[in-house]
Structures are given as structure tokens and as C-alpha cells.
Amino acid sequence: MAGRERLNGLPVTRRGLLTGAAAGGGLLLAWSLWPRRYEGALAPNSSEYAFGAWLTVGEDGVVTVAVPQLEMGQGVTTLLPQIVALEMGAAWAQVAAAPVPPTGAQANIPLAAKWAPLWSAFPALADEPDSFLADRFARSEAFAVTADGTTLAAFENDCRAAGAAARAMLAMVAADRWDVAWEECEVANGIVTHGERRARFGELAADAARMTPPDPPPLRPQAPIEEVVPGDVPASSAYPRLDLPAKADGSYPFASDIRLSGMVHASIRHGAWGLRELVGFEEEAARDLGLVTLVRSKYWLAAVADSWWKADRALDVLRPRFAGPGGIESEVVEAALDEGIERGEAQRILSLGDPEAMATPTLTRRYDIAPALHGGLETASATALYRDGRLQLWIASQAPAAARRAAAKALGLSERDVTLYPMGAGGSFDARLETTHAIQAALIARDLGRPVQLTWPRGEEFKALPPRTPVAIALSARLDPSADRQPLAWRANLAMPAATREFGARLFEDRTVEAAIEGAAGEADPLACEGAVPPYAIPNVAVDHAPVTIGLPTARMRGNAAVYTGFATECFVDELAEIAQRDPLLYRLSLLGQDARAAVVLRAAARLGEWDGGVEGTAQGLALIRMTFGEAHGFIACVAQARLGEGGVRVDRLSAVADIGRIPNLDLARQQIEGGLIFGLSLATGSSASYRDGMPETRRMAALMLPTLADTPDVRVDFISSEEAPFDPGELSVAVAPPAIANALHAATRLRFRRLPLLSEGL
Numbered sequence: 001m002a003g004r005e006r007l008n009g010l011p012v013t014r015r016g017l018l019t020g021a022a023a024g025g026g027l028l029l030a031w032s033l034w035p036r037r038y039e040g041a042l043a044p045n046s047s048e049y050a051f052g053a054w055l056t057v058g059e060d061g062v063v064t065v066a067v068p069q070l071e072m073g074q075g076v077t078t079l080l081p082q083i084v085a086l087e088m089g090a091a092w093a094q095v096a097a098a099p100v101p102p103t104g105a106q107a108n109i110p111l112a113a114k115w116a117p118l119w120s121a122f123p124a125l126a127d128e129p130d131s132f133l134a135d136r137f138a139r140s141e142a143f144a145v146t147a148d149g150t151t152l153a154a155f156e157n158d159c160r161a162a163g164a165a166a167r168a169m170l171a172m173v174a175a176d177r178w179d180v181a182w183e184e185c186e187v188a189n190g191i192v193t194h195g196e197r198r199a200r201f202g203e204l205a206a207d208a209a210r211m212t213p214p215d216p217p218p219l220r221p222q223a224p225i226e227e228v229v230p231g232d233v234p235a236s237s238a239y240p241r242l243d244l245p246a247k248a249d250g251s252y253p254f255a256s257d258i259r260l261s262g263m264v265h266a267s268i269r270h271g272a273w274g275l276r277e278l279v280g281f282e283e284e285a286a287r288d289l290g291l292v293t294l295v296r297s298k299y300w301l302a303a304v305a306d307s308w309w310k311a312d313r314a315l316d317v318l319r320p321r322f323a324g325p326g327g328i329e330s331e332v333v334e335a336a337l338d339e340g341i342e343r344g345e346a347q348r349i350l351s352l353g354d355p356e357a358m359a360t361p362t363l364t365r366r367y368d369i370a371p372a373l374h375g376g377l378e379t380a381s382a383t384a385l386y387r388d389g390r391l392q393l394w395i396a397s398q399a400p401a402a403a404r405r406a407a408a409k410a411l412g413l414s415e416r417d418v419t420l421y422p423m424g425a426g427g428s429f430d431a432r433l434e435t436t437h438a439i440q441a442a443l444i445a446r447d448l449g450r451p452v453q454l455t456w457p458r459g460e461e462f463k464a465l466p467p468r469t470p471v472a473i474a475l476s477a478r479l480d481p482s483a484d485r486q487p488l489a490w491r492a493n494l495a496m497p498a499a500t501r502e503f504g505a506r507l508f509e510d511r512t513v514e515a516a517i518e519g520a521a522g523e524a525d526p527l528a529c530e531g532a533v534p535p536y537a538i539p540n541v542a543v544d545h546a547p548v549t550i551g552l553p554t555a556r557m558r559g560n561a562a563v564y565t566g567f568a569t570e571c572f573v574d575e576l577a578e579i580a581q582r583d584p585l586l587y588r589l590s591l592l593g594q595d596a597r598a599a600v601v602l603r604a605a606a607r608l609g610e611w612d613g614g615v616e617g618t619a620q621g622l623a624l625i626r627m628t629f630g631e632a633h634g635f636i637a638c639v640a641q642a643r644l645g646e647g648g649v650r651v652d653r654l655s656a657v658a659d660i661g662r663i664p665n666l667d668l669a670r671q672q673i674e675g676g677l678i679f680g681l682s683l684a685t686g687s688s689a690s691y692r693d694g695m696p697e698t699r700r701m702a703a704l705m706l707p708t709l710a711d712t713p714d715v716r717v718d719f720i721s722s723e724e725a726p727f728d729p730g731e732l733s734v735a736v737a738p739p740a741i742a743n744a745l746h747a748a749t750r751l752r753f754r755r756l757p758l759l760s761e762g763l
Contacts, residue, residue, distance in 0.1 A: 038104035038139055042066040049209035051169065053105035054162035055084055057209070061190055061202035063090045067097050068106035068155070070146040070398050070432065072376075072425035073675070074730055075241055075668040079151065080159050082239040082665055086224050087163025089187035090201070097242050099422040102401040104139035108154040110630060111145055112138035117527065118504025129153070129630055142401040147433060147556070149728025152664070153629060156224075156726070164220070165213035173207040174199045224664035228721040237667035243424075255396040255423040256381040256455055263383070263451035264292050266444050267312035268302045270464040271322030272694025273552055276514075281320040289314040295444045300464075302444050308455055327694025333371075333550045337472040340495030341366065344546030347524035350533060353540035357489035361476035365575060367568035368755045370688035371467035372557055373696065375704050378426025380437040380456040380465070384445035386411070391418045391442055396425035398432045402507050406435040407442040409510055418442075429679070430556040431465055433507065459699040466513065467689055467696075469499040469528070469554035473568040477576060485580035486591060489540035492532040492565070498525035498547050499554040500561075513553035521549045531565035531735070534573070535626035535635075537593025552691065558679060559734030562627060567756055570623040570739035574614075574746065584614045584622050584743065598626060600720055601635045601659050608718050609639025609655030614747050619643050619652075621743025625736040627727070634727030635659040635720075638677070640740035641713075643748045648705075648759055649685050651741055655716040656733055661724035672729040673717045680737025681713070682706045688757050705757070 040053025042064065048056040056064045065081040077097040085095045100106070113134035116123035126133035137143065167187045174192040175182035177199070185194045192199045226237070246252035271277060276299050286294055291314055292304040301320040305311040348355075383394040384407075391411060397403040400420055408418045425432050441454040456464070472495040477487040498520035505516035524545045532543040557563075577587035585606050592599050602624055605611075614620050620641050627634045641653040654677050663669050686705025689696035698704055742753045753759075 040066065040105045041100035041103045042098060049205045051166040051209055052162050053103070054159060055088075055166060057166070057201050057205040059202045059205060061094050061200050062096055063088065063094055063201065064096045064098050065159075066100045066106065068100055068102060068144040069151050070396060070400075070422065070425055070428070071099065071243060072146070072396070072398070072428040072432070074672060075243075075665070076146070076151055077243050078239060078241045079665055079668060080155060081242060083156055083159040083224050084163040085239075087160045087220055088167045089189070091190040092239055094190050094201070095242070099424070101420045101422055102142035102144040102404070104142050106155070106158070107138035107143050108145050108150055109135050109138045110153040111148055111150040112143050114148065114629070115504065115527070118501065119508045144400060145402075145433070146398040147430060148560075148629070149730045150629065152726050152728060153632065156664075160219055160223070161217045164217035166208075168213050168218055169208040169211040170201060170204045172211045173204045223662060225662045225723070226664065226666040228663065228666065228719045237665060239665055240667070252424060254378055254426050255383070255394065256378060256453070258383040258394045258423070258453060260383065260385065260451040263453055264304050264306055264448070265308035265311055266295070266302045266304045266452050266454040267308055267315055268300050268440065268454065268456060268460060269315050269320045270300045270460055271324065272463065273328040273691065274694040275322045275324040275327045277323050279321050279323045281318045285317050286314070289317060293447060295447050297440070297443060300440065302440065302454065304444065304448065304452060308453075312457055328550075328552045328691045329693070330690040333470060333552055333691070336548050336550045337368070337470060337495050340546040340548035341472040341474050341493065344495055344548060346493050346544035346546040348542065349524060349526050349529050349545050350541070350543040352533070352542075353489075355540070355542055357540035358476060358478055358491045358542060360478060361489075361491070362479040363575070363579065364474060364476040365572055365754065367473045367475070367571060369471040369473070369564040369567070370756060370760055371470045371552065371554075371691075372683060372687045373462050373467050373689050373698060373704060374429050374431040374465060374557060375682075375687060375701060375706060376425070376427030376429060376431055379458055379461040380431070381454065382437050382441035383451060383453040384441040385451040386442065386445040387449060389413070389417060391445065392421070393418060393438060393442065394421045394423055395438055395441070396423045396428070396432055397435070397438065398428060398430065399435065399507060403435045403438040406510050407438045410439045410442050411446055429558040430560070433503070433556055434465060435507070435510075436464065458701055462689065462696050462698055466553035466555035468557035469496050470550070471496040471564045473564065475568055475572045477572070479576070479579070484590065485576070487538050487576060490534060490538045491542045491544070492529075492568070493544045493546060494529050494532065494565075495546040495548050496528060497550055497554050498523045498528060500527035500556070501525050502554055503556055517549065517551070517553060522547050528561055529565065530560065531562035531627070532569070534569045535595070535598055535624055536573075536588070536591035537595065538591070559676075559683070559731050562625065562731060562735040563680070563683060563738065564756070566623070566625050566735040567739045567742070570625070571742050571752070571754060574621070574743045575752065585611055588622070588624060597633070597659050597720075597722075597724075598624060598635050601637045601657050604657040604718060604720060605637035605639050605655060608657055608716055609641070609653070611639050614743070616747060616750060619744055619748035621740045621745070621747055623736050623740035623743060625732055627732055627735075629727065632661060632725040632727045634661070634729070634732050636673070636732040636736045638733070638736040638740040640737070640744040642741045642744035644745065649741065649745065651681055651711075651713040653714045653716070654681070654737060654740070656736065657718045657720065658729060658732060659720035659722055660727040660729050660732070661722050662726045663719065664726065666719070669719065669729045670717055673733045674715050676730060676733030677715055677737050678707060678712060680734045681741065683734070683756060684738040684741045684758050686757055688760060
């Protein structure tokens, strides 16, 4: 497997794209971004040369870029190589991507800082991206988590520095050969030139890798940016996706595609929430099922056979039985949320202006969000081989260091004895932040002593993966009694579990779901209330969290808190506009104060969506979302055209305009916005679950009521040209679609929809 192939349309190493690179190897560049004690994971082969932790250059001129983030459809295996290529002066046709396991050399420090409350005893000392504590934690823990749209914030500068340093090193070698100053050399399209003299990267790579780069690296004057094409006009990118050809022809390797000599297959059954402990199964029946073995744990039973189908059908015959204090019921969850929102002890998360200004609200409305299930195309899958006290693990994980740590802990191994090979994910939506299937695969492999691939059935994915949290939100406003009826004060009260703290206990402390729930009980959770501050210039704002224990574990999902806080906020603003008897667009514009970026986005979306006032019968609705990460801000406004039709909600058009600052790759940004709008549509019309005796009533993908191609509306997307700090587009549009659709349905029917999914409470 040492040779090169043309995979994804480009020459890449089979080693890099099939199984990832094992830890070790890689010469580190001599600048402060990467202390020398942190080795890179991109190991060059005999015809490649390492240029720091981020890239290698082959004798054939191919530049292979390390990708420490999970490719799950968002295009990270294109975005990071593009940034390196631009700085380096490499031709796009000579660039390849290689997923790498987590190392301290490529740590997601900004996300570690944001999640400091989840891992630090002193989060106030570690919650800034330049915090020494966040840096130290992220690097020492190899924290390379893919989440919260932080790829650019975490890695753009490092990729630019790596590309610039490699460019300088290549120019230095050419300059020495030509007896000129290296600064006088030009580097473009994979060639170093000086006058009429030319040298290709492959000719220079061996000598260049031994050079010491300038400190700091000589960055190009312009950061990566693509010009926004005015109007809803798809533009061909100069940097087409590296993974697209392989995904189109089926050759792209996902987690469930691994095949090893002598490998067997495992399926699994879990207990329901509240009835998790395995108490028995039909053991006599196991003798006649042709199984390789059964593996039993406290909370699950796995069957192993020479095919997955045989293993899965065997479990149906074995009929595992589970027990516990009692299965979770949706009615009990809803009653707990009712109690929390009406009489719960709310804790103040944030206060702006005068907290007493809300003493006598003019209007209060409640919004309810049902639990939502992840629906990625690929269910949880992992391949494991345990031999001679060492574990190899092939897995798609958004938190690979946590998966490696959890597997090692389950087997009583040192993390050094676990090699993780990062695979691509067939969708995730934050489901692959969980580590349960990594632990299970490791335990099954230990019992077998041969390679085994564990794949969860769809019903087990829905049953055993915690859903996005249910929430009850009460919004109150005190309105100016004058004619404009603008809010003088705003209060958001969220009754919900401490969902992010629960998740953090599982991720960082390897706690069971029960222990995580118990540890987070009664705690306020600011991260779970993100987005509750409206994107408007309201002088007095308060955000409260009433922690509720519901017994049902909860997880993160694409869009996260902004989905439910944005839904409540933008539906409530529409109700305020109706009280003021004003056009919802003009009312929002009047609330923005000096926020010019938000105003531009709103007006542009109104033009793109042909906004006609949102009055009765127009079937149009509007919503605005603002997100912030560090110094970067993202804005999106959407005009939806929707109605009630046969089978439920029919969305005819979604027109969205986004300001996400400087855009390195316009094509990827457009894909993310379009995909996010459709994902948001799915949350508006389906994706939820009701629980009976601890089991989700939804057990099949079709039952999620996801939009099909026939249900997919006309989607129009435009961008505002900007050179502000770049903001990741992947979460924004998820949050804006549900309230825009709800407001459109109100315009069409004069009914208010205050629950997600929209028709879950009937008409």
C-alpha cells in the first residue's frame, strides 16, 4: 500500500485517505505555533518529505496536507488544503488531503476555550482563545474536536503559516542553486521561478525539508478570499472539492467501508432509557444461530457473525431483556418542563441594562421544542483489532482523542497503546461527538482477538444515542406604550436540562449517561442557552435558565442552542410586530439600532425573497439570526414561502442572504448554507421523537418525516461581500429556517405555531 493512486481526482497516498496516518513522524517547523514537543501525525513515506506538522511534498511534486478535522460533508478536506495551497503557491491539481489522528500539534484551541466550563475548574481563566490554560489543555489532550463551526478559527492561521514557511523553504533551495536572494523568487502553480529559471516542487523538496524557515513565516498580504458573485448565481470555484469525485463514484472510504483479513461483523442491542441494564436473553437459542460469539456488557448485548445480517437477525431471536427503575415517558418529560417553566427556580445567566425593567411585561409567550433525533446516512460504526495488548481502531469521530481515551480506559490500556485511524463520516450532525460505539468495538475486539466491525442498526442509533434536548421557553417583553411599540425590556426563561454540562461530563470525564445527568442536575448551563439574547438593540435584557432533570440524556445537534432560542426569538418578534401593526421587516429594522451588517442582510433577503409585507394571505415569513464566536460574527436572514398542504407543511421557497465575513471558498459556503436550510426544514417539519417506556416511537429513518426531493423547496442563497473575520456558515442557516417557516405559516393561516416540529401540537 505504499504507492500512490488517483483518488478523489488527485494523486494521494492510499495510506493517507484509506486508514489515516498512524501517530508519529513529521519534522516540526521552528516557530512558536508548534512547540517541538508536539509531533505531527502526517508521516512521510520514502518518496515524501515533511514540512512541519501540516504538509509533505513528494518527489512527484504532490503536496499532501494534514486534515485534523472530521470530514462529514462540510468540506474540511478541501478548505484546509486550499488555505495551505494558496500560501504555498501550489497548483490545486497537485494537492491532496490526508486525515490524521489527533495530536497536540493540531489542537482546536478556540473551541477548548469556549468549552472551558466543561473541563476547567477555573473556566474564567481559560475561556479566551489566546488563554495559556486553553492552549496547554488543548495541546496536551490532543483536543482536535470538530464542532461549533470552529475549523477556520482554529486552523486557518496555522495552515497559512505552514504554507508560507514551506514556500520560503522551497525558494531558499532554488535561490541557493541560482545564487540569488530567496526573497526575489516567485512561487506559483507548484513552480519556483526567478527570471527564466524554473524549478518544480518535487525537484526541491528533499533539500528544502532540511531548511530552517523564517520566523515569523512570510505570509502573503491577502488572506484567502473569494469574490462574492452578486445575486443568487452559483459560481464555479477555483478550488473544487477534493472529496467529491470519490463520493460520487462510491470509492470514498467511510467508517463502515473498512475490510480487514479475517474480519467478522457485530450488531448490538441496547436497553431503553430508564431500562438500561441487561438482565437476560434466550441463551439456549444461541447454539443454533451460527454465531462466532456473543459479547455481553452491563448495558448491551452484541452478536458476532461472519456477516452483519446474520448477527443482527440472531439478536432478534435472542430477545435480550433489560430492566431499570422505569422507562422514560414523554408525558413525564413534558410535565417536568411545565413545572420548570411555571414554578422552577430560574438562575440568571445574563443581564444587560436594568434587570428590574421587566417587572410588568406587556406580553409573554411560551415556545416548546421536542427532542430531536440525529439522522445521518451512516449509523455508528467502528472497526477494531485487539492483539498483544494493543488496540487499533478505525472510526469516524468528531472527538477522536476522546474516542481513543475512552477505548483505552475500557480495556485498561495506556492511550499510547491505542492507534486510531480517522475515517470519513456519512453525516453526523454532532452525533459522532459521542464515544459509546468506540468503547463497544474495543470490548468486542478484546474478546475475539481478531478484527471486528460493529455497526448499529438504525433503530439502535435512535434508541441509544441521546437526542437533542427538549426545551420550554417563556419569552416576555415590556413594550413602549408609544405608537412604535418597541420592546424596552426582554426576558428569556429556558426550562431544560443542563444539556451541555451533561455532554461535557460524558466527553471529558467518560461518565455514564446516568452519572452525567446526576452531576449536572440543578446547574445553570450558559452554553445550552446560547442565542437567547436577541439580535436587536433592546436596552434591558435578561436570560434565565431553570434547570430541569428529565431522566432522558441529551446531546448536541447541528445548530445546537441557536435552533431553539432562534425559533422562539424570531417567532416572538413577529408577534410583537403584529401588536405594533407593522410590517415584520420594518419592525425588525427599527429594532437593530446601529447594527449595519444585520440591516444590510435583512434588506438583501427581503429583495431576494420578493418580500411583500408578510400580511395575511401572503404566505411569507421572515427571520434573522446572529451568531458570534470570539471576534467573528455571522448574520443570516431568510424569507420563507410556506403553506399547509396535503400531508402537512409545504415550503415552496427559502431565500436566504448571509454575511459571514471573508469567504475563503464561496462554493463550500453556498453548499453549507443550502444544506443547513434543508436541515432546518427537517427540524421544522420532523426529526422529533416521542418516548414510550424509554423507547423512541420513531425506529426507522422514514418515520422521521425528513423532507424528500419532492418536498425540497426552491432554495435561493446570496452573500454579502465582506472582509470582516470569517464565520463558519454551517450552523447559521439551520437556525434561521424554522422560525421563517413558522412565520410564513402564520401569514398563510393566521395561526401561531409555537412548537417544534410545527404541526406536533395539531392545528
